[in-house]
Amino acid sequence: xxxxxxxxxxxxxxxxxxxxxxxxxxxxxxxxxxxxxxxxxxxxxxxxxxxxxxxxxxxxxxxxxxxxxxxxxxxxxxxxxxxxx
Numbered sequence: 001x002x003x004x005x006x007x008x009x010x011x012x013x014x015x016x017x018x019x020x021x022x023x024x025x026x027x028x029x030x031x032x033x034x035x036x037x038x039x040x041x042x043x044x045x046x047x048x049x050x051x052x053x054x055x056x057x058x059x060x061x062x063x064x065x066x067x068x069x070x071x072x073x074x075x076x077x078x079x080x081x082x083x084x085x
Contacts (some may be wrong), residue, residue: 011081015072022069029062 009017033055040051071077 008082011078014081015077019069019072022065022072025065026062026069029058029065032058033062 036051036055036058040048040055043051068077
């Protein structure tokens with residue numbers, strides 16, 4: 001017996017799912033930032049510069065991800081989801 005096709009989630013539900021995933025990404029970034037900041041306390045020279053670079057990259061990633069979550073609260077990205085609502 002053939003199953004009927006699954007209903008496509010609404011745009012609101014899709015945005016909720018993506019936002020939840022991105023929130024977990026922010027948590028992951030926070031963990032990495034804490035790890036690198038802790039390592040910076042004892043690092044010196046080139047190692048310290050490399051860690052600072054990683055902190056900068058993770059900070060930018062976190063800020064971008066947080067900004068995306070805020071955009072998902074608006075209609076800004078609805079066309080990315082097919083805007084079926």
